Amino acid sequence: MARRKKGRDVNGIFLLNKSLGGSSNQVMQQVRRVFAAAKAGHTGALDPLATGMLPICLGEATKFSQFLLDADKTYRVTAKLGIRTTTSDADGEIVERRPVQVTEQQVVDAVMGFKGKSKQIPSMFSALKYQGKPLYHYARQGIEVPREARDIEIFDIQISRFETDEVDMLVHCSKGTYIRSLVDDLGQMLGCGAYVTMLDRTRVADYPVEQMMSFDDLQSFAESCTQDGQTDFDKLDALLLPMDTAVASLPTVTVSLQKLGFFSNGNQVEAETGQLNGLVRAYAEDDGRFLGVAEVERPGRLAPKRLVVY
16 A cells, blocks of 8 residues: 655745754755655755755755756855864864964955966865765764865855955855855965854845745744644745756756647657757746756757756
8 A cells, every 4th residue: 555645746936045053954854844745855965054045845946956056156154264173163173273464365365366377176074975974074083084086166255355364255056166165265375274163055046035934933834824723835835946947957858738748748749849959948838837857858859857846
């Protein structure tokens, strides 16, 4: 006998404004329970000490979370100069103290040196996997494991404040960029060490900042939607962004009504693709329904890759 599914089939993306404390997985599960969703996934971990935008994918939207993992992100960060820690943030043990004798111009020159493409070695306290376990699992045991340098790009980096031993920066970067590692590198370049005291993710892709909501506000709204133990999920679901916003950067192609059934069963179909190639968003021609992500393998030929099940 098939196991009964727990939760609703609700599809969409909730923009959580994560507060201090709690892992990304913990807060994701909290959001899932509020929406009574059968399935949920987050789109890029934020440490317990980090705050800010964390898109939570519910239901079929989880199929497209990888696109948000791969998206550009922007962070506000405060670097404390003169101290180096084991984790490059306030959670770690202090391993070195050095006097801070740097000028603002030296800080500016060092920070500007990060702009552009480079390779970065991930922190041992990252969630990257090694032999099936996250790196921080080994780091907490004092075990160092080999890590390959990763290609990253800093599109823009600006200093908003410099006061003796503190630097506030705004960093717009590619996927895979570890801000803690960047701050540690900055401290090494300046010869005094540095660690992160504040980290706030202000943007993921082009999601609207004004639509972020804290978990406390979400809970309060959910309570206002509940009477006599019954929740008006239509009101609650209105907070969700459409799942195709996760792939908004992809061009669009429509599938005709005649080809829709064939396409939805995972088969390649003919479609008007023009000069497009690679991945696209696919929509039903008759009602504009989002079908999923497909690939233009050759002009006029569309192959489904990740399809929505309604």
